[in-house]
Amino acid sequence: MFKTVDDVSARLAETGYLASPAVATTVFLADRLGKPLLVEGPAGVGKTELAKAVAEVAGARLVRLQCYEGVDESRALYEWNHAKQLLRISAGRDETWDETRTDIFSEEFLLTRPLLTAIRGDDPKVLLIDETDKADVEVEGLLLEVLSDFQVTVPELGTITATRRPFVVLTSNASRELSEALRRRCLFLHIGFPEEELERRIVRLKVPALDETLARSVVRVVGALRAMDLRKVPSVAETIDWARTLLALGADTLDETVVRATLGVLLKHQDDVLKATAKLDLDAL
């Protein structure tokens, strides 16, 4: 899919995703080695966006499995369409048992769920397994078979093996430690907060109308907030929100009043707001 690491960065940038060298290298390797990519990092640094960008670059269809507590085989893998099967049985009353049986367990009555969808068919696909840590441990076991051999066994149909391996991205917020077995099958990528220069470019790309010097100040203030010991530090999504807010307010430069009025966009806890106000000297007018 990609030729070099620079090729990855350039093509991701075309879709509006500015990748750090670490991200570009790991995506390149995931493609080359054909291994799933496990992405961890704080909320709002673009883990899910990465999968979308890769799908766009590769011209592939994005298949998404959103994990939550209680997601199970029938939500993740496949399910038989019971209602349709019943209709089929009552429609063909005078058939023999054998005919009916072979018929109702055929492709027509199979409802494919994301994991099965991703490994069937010849078109390129990107499989995004979002918030893997929210799913129960049992689902991890299910993923192991799919991710290591790219095959799924449906008892009535046999084993379905991928003819074309999808590019797999798993994301996790580390709310639960994923099992060692799952980690071993994946390439590991931690996306942290971007460096100042990269973040400035991201802000400029997402909010092009923002003044260059103002963008610089915005990123510097966010950087200073991240260095404080806050309950929830602002991430890239919040930086962009803040930049948009400032643009909407028509602020040309940052000053105490503007920052104090808009701090709520960046910080989501009252304690954090108080702490930041003190540290940034917003009270001293």
Added chain:
Amino acid sequence: MTTAAGVAERLTSLVGALRAHGIRIGTGETVDAARAVEALGLADRELLREGLAATLLHGTGQRQVFDPVFDLYFPRGVGGPEQRAAGREDLRDRLAAALAADDQALLGRLAVEAVDGFGGYGSAPESDGWSSYQTLERLRPQTLLARVRDDVRGQGGSSGFADRLLEDEIRRRIETFRALVAAEARRRVAERRGRDEIARRAVAPTADQVDFLFAGKARLAELRRTVQPLARKLATRLAARRRRASRGAIDLRRTLRGSLSTGGVPMKPVLRRRRPARPELVLLCDVSGSVSGFSDFTMLLVQAVHDQFSKVRVFAFVNRIDEVTGLLRHGTADPEGLSARIQAEATLTGWHGSSDYGMALGEFAERYGDAVGPRTTVFVLGDARTNMSDPNLPAVRQIAERARRVYWLNPEQRSRWGTGDSAAPAYAELVEMHECRTARQLSALVGRLLPV
């Protein structure tokens, strides 16, 4: 090292060094790493670093072990720089310029020069060793702060609101430079004394493997930041255990009664329903200087999982005991100030300032005895070093008789229990004592010992 065999050898010894730091890497991952090297080539060092990290590591915390080890096995260069540093003032000038411009690559080169020029000790001309401490002492990069600040302002690089952030930013840049100097000194030492030994000894372990008793201030701050995620993990683990515990055993009486409608054949087994237990927790924490890092961390951790229990009470002691539950509740907003606040607001010391377990435990049994009941699990946190005074075993026995369970978490190495003024073996006979030296051990113990 340019031959294929050389690279393979280098790679396997890198893996060996990482394993020695407790990072579990299988053969499969090593093979993947080799394939990554093949795909990326050896031309770009930073690409190689990211590639190896992606294939070998499995978690975020492992990165800070990986980076220094990588620097040792795949160094930027060999030997010293081409030209010797001109002099201290010249180097400081160039360092100030690099700090003002925030030029990472230049800072890296300056670190190499600085260690070469000022870090060597022993007999000249070839040095016996290289010291980052000595380099930084002679160079004193922290004194450049005011100068760099004025430089940046003079060039108009910072103005308006963000100007107030400038000093902190420069401080962070100076920290980066110090880290670069440390890495460079490690590399030079490794060239002399063998890489494997330095990789094993001079690379700091991951935060959750640091001994509480020897952790520095920065390490403790780092640990405190892991409290919330760790607590969340523990809470899910406890909830899962509770879910499992609530099913399983068969309620015979109700199964048989249910079977009457099916002619005495038990078609539907009825499982025993557990009464929702309301476990209570009491923490007794030694907060005297030697073990306060450990106690702080544990207190914050327990406070963070407090919603799993009906009641959590926390007591702190040095040689007298006082309840600090309220302080701790407010303490979660400001974990750094916690120990200072406890020291200031609670009565912890009597006539002298050193810890006395016997006196504190006796006072607890006497004044707060009703805090412990048959549903209570008691955790005692401390090193059991009583400063030669009476360990007051009857008080411990009394607490142990009243409580459901009593556990003692000792941050000292097991082999040192009973040495000097430690009364650990005497206490260990009465209550279950566990060695708990690192955050990793603590989270495993807490997960296992906390009542469901």
